[in-house]
Amino acid sequence: MEKILLKNADVPNINDVDVYIAHGGYKSLDKIFQMGPAAVLEEVKRSGLRGRGGAWFPAGMKWQFCVEVNKFPKYLIANADEGEPATFKDRPFLEKDPHQLIEGMIVSAYAIGASKGYIYLRGEYPTGYKVLNAAIDQAYKKNLLGNNIKGTDFSFDLAVHRGAGAYICGEASALIESLEGKRGQFRVRPPYMATHGAFGMPTVVNNVETLVNVSHIINGGADWWSSIGSKDSPGPKVFGISGHLQKPGLYELPMGVTLRELIYEHGGGIKDGKELKAVIPGGVSTAMLTPEHLDIKMDVKSLQTAGSAIGSGATTVMSEDACVVHMVWRAMAFFYHESCGRCTPCREGTDWMVKILARIENGEGRMEDLKILEDVCHTIHNNCFCPLGEGAVNPVLSGLKYFRADFEEHIRTRGCPKGLRARARH
Ligand SMILES: Cc1cc2nc3c(=O)[nH]c(=O)nc-3n(C[C@H](O)[C@H](O)[C@H](O)COP(=O)(O)O)c2cc1C
Known part of the structure; x- marks a missing residue:
């Protein structure tokens, strides 16, 4: 599959706004300002994009709930906490290709009607903090952020908020508590975030990778985007594979790739020619599977049927040497x-x-x-x-x-x- 999300991974200085624009970046903004927010929302709904943070909730539906609330300002938060062990799929966007996230956030905020945004960043990503702040400064200077973006009546402010190293602060409501300066603990719902999120206002929290997908849906269209991957969970996905593998790392593949392809084709098979003992498909909070499950597809329904979950798509492989x-x-x-x-x-x-x-x-x-x-x-x-x-x-x-x-x-x-x-x- 041709890379979409990681296509810039090897482009030198892609964190620089001019380099990003020279590679087609921020193109989606011209398109959305012609379409209008309702059409952008409709396109994302039609794409079937599901959140990549673990719960796989349909993004368009979440946005719709927020759009329907007549209370302002509205907030859009990128969940960049990435705290699940073995999960490192959001990191390339935070440390190398920050404008792809910023572009996705501008498009999403426009559809939702959000005028304020935060990137809630894992405290242990100091490089991401520097890179994101520098990219946000550049985006402000080019009027891609701030008041009346590109001469339109749409304004959107964006800032980075650093977490302090708690896994629970990746959970959306605990994240908001932490963002508000409180102890990071779960909020009982209702009320829901669509009405009472950050600072009591309507809020959407989406994972970094979810937001990164949005500008591609707009540029290529929902039909093209959803033709990738499986029907149940369409689109491209960055899989982080680790453990006893020949070639651990990040691989962008269509949703629905099998565990076998992931481990043996892309990950190069088990290290030192050993046998596979167990595999955790989606981060340590998902149930372990065995070699018998190798032909299961990495999508929401297939893994659920197998008694596990896709989670963050962080796949950890254990060889026969593991205990x-x-x-x-x-x-x-x-x-x-x-x-x-x-x-x-x-x-x-x-x-x-x-x-x-x-x-x-x-x-x-x-x-x-x-x-x-x-x-x-x-x-x-x-x-x-x-x-x-x-x-x-x-x-x-x-x-x-x-x-x-x-x-x-x-x-x-x-x-x-x-x-x-x-x-x-x-
Ligand atoms: C303990 C816990 C930790 C979580 N950590 C993260 C995280 O680091 N990043 C993330 O995007 N979602 C995380 N989530 C899921 C979020 O609560 C939320 O579902 C997600 O950010 C919504 O974005 P999405 O719909 O785009 O996936 C976590 C959930 C729980 C329960």
């Missing part, structure tokens, strides 16, 4: 550390599970621990305000479903067969 128990413990240590502490099942459950998993890995586990792990997972499930806790149970339940024998072996032989050890707490 699944260690991986599950490590994932739980992350969730325990990142639980915001508001819901008891998540706060206490992740703490309990990380201790149990550590003792199994360290050879001090008991067979009844496996039942306790399952019970704790079922207590967390459906009992938390936000999906962090829901995500935390996935590595445990899928680990026990597919690799129970590995857990039992650790308990029986009183240690990790790979010689690994875990700390009780992260």
Whole structure:
């Protein structure tokens, strides 16, 4: 597939606005100002674009809810928190090709009627902070941002807000709390963001990659864009693949590519000619799969049917050398550390599970621990305000479903067969 989203990846100085414009950048603005906001919204709806941040909600529908609210100013926020372990797909836009995101945000803000925008940036991306701010300054100087953009009556201001390193602040409502200067915790809905988002005003939060797709939908048209990928989840997607692979990295591919193609064709297969043991298809909060699932398509419906999820599309591959128990413990240590502490099942459950998993890995586990792990997972499930806790149970339940024998072996032989050890707490 010809690259669309990453087409500028190797263009020197593409972060410079003149270089970006010379490569066709900001072309979509002329088109949208002819179309008008309603037609832009309609085109995005027709494209079937679904959010790339993890929940895969239809972008056009989310925008429509906000458009219908007669309250101003409206906010558009790019979620650049990118906190899910193994996820690095938004990074190239933040650090190398910032104008592609800014252009997508201008087009989206125009359709929504938003006059204020923020890029909520992962605190651990200092390069992105510098690059984005420099690009925003350039865009203001060219009247691509600010008042009366390109002589029209549309005005849009944009600023970068840095996060302080909390995974929960990637969750849209916690992000808004953090943006407002409060502690990053989930907001109970309703009221919904379309009416009461940032600073109590109508707000749309979209993932970086979602917004990057928008100018391409406008330039190429919804029909062209949705002819790429699968019917259920159309369009191009940046897949970040990592772990025991010959060629880990970022690959732009159509939605619906199979796990086999992703791992063996693009990722070059398993490192050192080893066998595949397990694969996490969409970030650690998605359920692990096995070699039997290699022909499953990377799209929303197919992965859901397989009992997992596409999440952020961050695919982590584990070879036969990996210890699944260690991986599950490590994932739980992350969730325990990142639980915001508001819901008891998540706060206490992740703490309990990380201790149990550590003792199994360290050879001090008991067979009844496996039942306790399952019970704790079922207590967390459906009992938390936000999906962090829901995500935390996935590595445990899928680990026990597919690799129970590995857990039992650790308990029986009183240690990790790979010689690994875990700390009780992260
Ligand atoms: C714990 C948690 C962390 C999240 N982290 C991110 C993130 O880093 N980036 C992101 O775009 N979405 C993240 N999300 C999803 C957002 O809540 C939200 O669905 C998304 O930003 C909406 O954008 P989209 O519709 O374009 O995908 C996270 C959700 C949860 C529950």
